Ligand SMILES: Cc1ncc(COP(=O)(O)O)c(C=O)c1O
């Protein structure tokens with residue numbers, strides 16, 4: 001499989017190069033040249049199969065010949081053995097036709113583990129085969145950082161730098177990033193919000209000299225590998241509820257648009273999906289864009305679902321590319337508008353195409369707290385605030401009676417104990433495997449949201465600059 005950039009001006013690459021590269025050299029995001037397709041018979045046969053079997057079937061066409069089948073399978077098995085739940089991503093029934101897909105059974109209790117456990121292994125494998133090292137940077141609003149640190153901690157071939165917004169992540173999220181105690185991991189508290197961290201990461205990729213000097217790589221969902229890994233659970237969950245013969249919709253709590261774009265990718269691969277419902281908190285840029293056709297960034301609001309406190313939703317660019325019939329010139333024009341004036345208008349026919357697949361809704365703070373309270377009373381299920389945003393939106397979305405709704409549960413409630421307690425009076429405890437996290441000593445540095453300061457910091461600490469860096 002070959003991959004091309006949404007902006008149409010970067011070199012076309014194979015899977016391993018795309019994995020290491022992260023962002024395309026023209027500032028765009030990589031997508032497969034064509035969508036592999038799975039037949040209805042193949043999808044039906046996923047029901048009841050081990051998660052790793054489905055993952056292998058989904059990844060194979062994307063990986064192509066770049067990684068030997070046995071090595072790929074071994075990495076998949078290892079990655080999903082880190083999930084103590086035998087189903088990896090189990091479904092829990094909330095109502096007659098409403099199910100919650102629990103994606104938080106991995107090492108850091110958030111859905112990011114599903115992809116991160118795999119791509120850390122894939123990257124290490126490719127780097128080892130090539131005899132290279134890489135410097136990995138990531139921006140986080142709380143969960144990507146912890147998941148990346150858990151996945152890359154101790155890796156011989158990578159140095160990992162995670163930028164998180166100072167004071168804007170939950171205490172559990174912060175400890176997951178600052179207590180690893182390993183030398184190849186650097187947690188950095190940036191004076192700003194998530195969008196500043198993400199802008200710094202993109203600016204580092206666009207600084208060619210720096211990028212080459214430190215052999216830069218990225219693990220945010222701008223990296224195609226992240227999206228690929230997240231496609232699997234759309235297939236496992238839908239098949240277990242009767243797809244392709246039963247109608248299924250998904251509601252996805254959304255920030256950077258990576259997770260819901262993985263659902264769109266599953267649809268493009270042949271999974272029949274009625275609707276993909278985008279659920280946002282008060283940072284409702286995506287819901288507003290679909291309602292008005294105007295994508296307009298504004299103030300970031302701090303909410304009880306901090307991982308979704310995002311305005312610049314990177315993967316929306318991938319959807320613009322796909323829904324416009326792969327019009328790279330349009331993507332370039334809209335993205336130029338975004339950087340020049342903070343917004344752009346979606347052409348009306350593009351908006352209509354998006355609306356044929358997507359719907360969107362917003363849950364404000366009061367509604368989210370009420371959802372946590374009500375679901376606990378009615379089902380004894382304790383939701384984290386991100387999942388509660390999505391459950392609230394799913395319940396207010398028009399769903400035909402013959403359609404099952406799957407809402408993605410993206411984090412364990414114990415990552416946000418204060419917010420959950422405020423909402424329903426019950427403070428969720430961390431699972432036993434995480435006992436002691438809050439007592440561990442923290443190690444992190446604090447930096448201004450300035451490119452030069454962050455680049456100097458990384459330069460001084462990366463080992464890729466000195467040994468076998470990628471050319
Ligand atoms: C718990 C949680 N839910 C939802 C999201 C939104 O996912 P995405 O950015 O892929 O839209 C994130 C982070 O982005 C998250 O950490």
Ligand SMILES: N[C@@H](CCOP(=O)(O)O)C(=O)O
Nearest residue numbers: 140141142143144220221256
């Ligand atoms: N919510 C994320 C933000 C980064 O998103 P990503 O999926 O692009 O890595 C987080 O928790 O860090």
